[in-house]
Amino acid sequence: MTDRATPDRRAELAAGLARVRARIADACAAAGRDDADVTMVAVTKTYPAGDVLALADLGVVDMGENRDQEAAPKAAEVAAAGSTPRWHFVGQLQRNKCRSVARYADVVQSVDSVRLAEALDGAAGQLRDRPLEVLVQVSIDGDPARGGALPGSTDPDRGLLRVAEKVAAAGALRLAGLMAVAPLGGDPERAFARLAEVARGFRAAHPTAVALSAGMSGDLEVAIRYGATHVRVGSALLGMRSTLR
Numbered sequence: 293m294t295d296r297a298t299p300d301r302r303a304e305l306a307a308g309l310a311r312v313r314a315r316i317a318d319a320c321a322a323a324g325r326d327d328a329d330v331t332m333v334a335v336t337k338t339y340p341a342g343d344v345l346a347l348a349d350l351g352v353v354d355m356g357e358n359r360d361q362e363a364a365p366k367a368a369e370v371a372a373a374g375s376t377p378r379w380h381f382v383g384q385l386q387r388n389k390c391r392s393v394a395r396y397a398d399v400v401q402s403v404d405s406v407r408l409a410e411a412l413d414g415a416a417g418q419l420r421d422r423p424l425e426v427l428v429q430v431s432i433d434g435d436p437a438r439g440g441a442l443p444g445s446t447d448p449d450r451g452l453l454r455v456a457e458k459v460a461a462a463g464a465l466r467l468a469g470l471m472a473v474a475p476l477g478g479d480p481e482r483a484f485a486r487l488a489e490v491a492r493g494f495r496a497a498h499p500t501a502v503a504l505s506a507g508m509s510g511d512l513e514v515a516i517r518y519g520a521t522h523v524r525v526g527s528a529l530l531g532m533r534s535t536l537r
């Protein structure tokens with residue numbers, strides 16, 4: 293049995309949600325955008341299934357996780373309790389985890405190589421009856437060690453357009469757009485301006501892949517100003533995590 297959130301915890305989550313929703317509404321108003329065009333993904337990593345259920349009761353549909361070891365049992369627990377959120381996998385994904393992730397994820401936001409796209413397509417084709425949505429993760433500081441496909445690169449495995457073409461051609465995947473994480477300690481303004489430029493070029497080649505996942509607790513306003521359609525919010529909603537991830 294899943295431990296349900298206590299009434300105090302529910303009130304805390306409701307307050308966090310109201311604050312984040314107000315921030316998103318204000319940022320959309322300031323940018324002249326409709327807040328119906330921005331989806332909040334609640335990043336529930338390190339928090340228990342009971343919090344996911346409480347957020348779902350409060351109307352949150354989209355949940356994010358960054359580690360399969362944690363996400364797989366949590367998604368199973370949430371499903372057993374009768375709730376079916378849309379799960380977004382947002383963390384670095386190893387090819388040997390694709391089979392596990394393809395079982396519970398509705399969206400994988402972190403595909404950043406041709407080889408990973410192939411592995412995910414193979415797993416999704418065997419295990420799913422409908423396509424898995426994919427966002428290609430883009431590196432906006434060009435540092436290949438930090439993950440993300442490389443814009444403007446012709447690298448056969450990590451070049452952004454190579455990865456996007458592979459996903460677009462994959463039978464069990466659906467290319468939905470791009471995702472990025474602003475460099476740690478960098479200027480989000482610069483990072484998201486650069487991302488918007490990359491997204492423009494990307495959409496010229498893939499006009500239906502319009503999702504842009506950018507912005508977290510600390511920088512969601514900047515991301516919305518630069519066109520984010522998805523913001524991934526953890527700590528502002530659920531509280532500070534005790535571990536750094």
Ligand SMILES: *Cc1c(COP(=O)(O)O)cnc(C)c1O
Pocket residue numbers: 335337358382383473508509510524525526527528537
């Ligand atoms: C943890 C995480 C988030 C949420 O970060 P917060 O700063 O807690 O909002 C967003 N995106 C990714 C990829 C993450 O790993």
